[in-house]
Amino acid sequence: MSGPLAGIRIVDCSQIVSGPMACQMLGDQGAEVIKVESPGGDPVRSLGPRKADLSSMFIAVNRGKQGLCLDLKSPDGIAVLETLVKTADVLVENFRPGVLARLGLDWERLHALNPRLIYCSITGFGPDGPYQNVRVYDPVIQAVSGIAASQVDKEGTPGLVRHLVADKVTALTAAQAITAALFRRERSGGEGERIEVAMLDAAIAFNWPEGMYNYSFIDDAPAAWPEYGAQMRLWKAADGQVAIGALQDAEFVALTRSLGREDLAADERFKSSAGRIKHQREWAPQVSAEIARRSRAELMEGFVAQGAVGGPVVHLANVPDDAQVQHNAICIEVAHSDAVGRVRQARPPARFGTPLEPVGPAPHLGQHGRQILAALGYDAAAIAALVDKGVLKG
Numbered sequence: 001m002s003g004p005l006a007g008i009r010i011v012d013c014s015q016i017v018s019g020p021m022a023c024q025m026l027g028d029q030g031a032e033v034i035k036v037e038s039p040g041g042d043p044v045r046s047l048g049p050r051k052a053d054l055s056s057m058f059i060a061v062n063r064g065k066q067g068l069c070l071d072l073k074s075p076d077g078i079a080v081l082e083t084l085v086k087t088a089d090v091l092v093e094n095f096r097p098g099v100l101a102r103l104g105l106d107w108e109r110l111h112a113l114n115p116r117l118i119y120c121s122i123t124g125f126g127p128d129g130p131y132q133n134v135r136v137y138d139p140v141i142q143a144v145s146g147i148a149a150s151q152v153d154k155e156g157t158p159g160l161v162r163h164l165v166a167d168k169v170t171a172l173t174a175a176q177a178i179t180a181a182l183f184r185r186e187r188s189g190g191e192g193e194r195i196e197v198a199m200l201d202a203a204i205a206f207n208w209p210e211g212m213y214n215y216s217f218i219d220d221a222p223a224a225w226p227e228y229g230a231q232m233r234l235w236k237a238a239d240g241q242v243a244i245g246a247l248q249d250a251e252f253v254a255l256t257r258s259l260g261r262e263d264l265a266a267d268e269r270f271k272s273s274a275g276r277i278k279h280q281r282e283w284a285p286q287v288s289a290e291i292a293r294r295s296r297a298e299l300m301e302g303f304v305a306q307g308a309v310g311g312p313v314v315h316l317a318n319v320p321d322d323a324q325v326q327h328n329a330i331c332i333e334v335a336h337s338d339a340v341g342r343v344r345q346a347r348p349p350a351r352f353g354t355p356l357e358p359v360g361p362a363p364h365l366g367q368h369g370r371q372i373l374a375a376l377g378y379d380a381a382a383i384a385a386l387v388d389k390g391v392l393k394g
Helices: 018-028 056-062 075-086 107-113 138-145 165-187 199-211 249-258 262-266 273-278 280-292 296-306 316-321 323-327 369-375 380-389
Strands: 009-012 032-037 066-070 090-093 118-123 193-198 235-237 240-245 309-312 331-335 342-346
Touching: 009 018, 009 075, 018 032, 018 056, 018 090, 018 118, 018 165, 032 075, 056 342, 066 075, 066 369, 075 107, 075 380, 090 165, 107 118, 118 165, 138 165, 138 199, 165 193, 165 199, 193 199, 235 280, 240 280, 240 296, 249 262, 249 296, 249 309, 262 280, 273 280, 296 309, 316 323, 369 380
Parallel strands: 009 032, 009 090, 032 066, 090 118, 118 193
Antiparallel strands: 235 240, 240 309, 331 342
16 A cells, blocks of 8 residues: 555444545545445445445445445454454444444443554534434534524525535544544554544534634624625626635736726725625626626636636536546546446545555445455454354355
């Protein structure tokens, strides 16, 4: 393996998106990731378009992993997992609070098995508290965190971001925290530690900078500004839509130049961001009319020439064909089994001085079980016995 995390072994006992995506990002950066699933498999295997037991969504957050399917309700299954934990650097799980402990694998037991282990537990609301026993999915966290309240329609009714934004920002938070814990372990003499990442915590921190800017000052709070999200919109062009921005004064100048309306930038009312917000109803219709007269290609030509903030709204099916997307070589093809074929993916977004290894396929349920156990020291007879008992599947 290459990459900055080469040599790190991660046991991924998580499912859905938050935990698997965190482990996948670390795997992209060189870590060996072993995905441990129950006999029923990760529910995301059947969510969305799929071939065999691999959905496109499952592949996106589980690529490059090894698959191990264990019945953890059996003592033999727990014993296998304990053996695996002894060889691991990191264990990630996103069970409901207390589930792993009821299996006999609380933090104290895991730490005793492997004092170097970094144990990352991802929960919805946290390990305790009034909402502890509530089952959580992304929309619930959007609702409680204030993200939904920042997505209001014209009538002021909250709405949901139509993406798993809470799951994905939790994944980013967990991946960064795990990397930091690994770094501290190397500097502290090899001691492991426990990390708690609650989706609610991650979502509120993510939403805070602009979503909560009117609720930050406690003493002698200044006058509130219009909600940041209310200023965000798309602009209709002759053949679609574009996004623009003019937070800084120079950006508004560049925008007006690209539209041949330098007179707007010269207007004293619009020379500051506060003025543009206050007088938005005066300048915005004029900018809107200029944008509506031009195609997206014409607008982009002007934006590029003047260094303005702007970009076309690209249909999902056309994202891989966008000129900048192609220039950045973002979309890659990953070969899977004959039953699945090639799968388009977004490459690992961070580029290092030493290129990362090519992204590998996602595992079928339990695909690598025999190999993993053999590497742990189980002989053929022991592996066959676990298969016969229904402990090892796939």
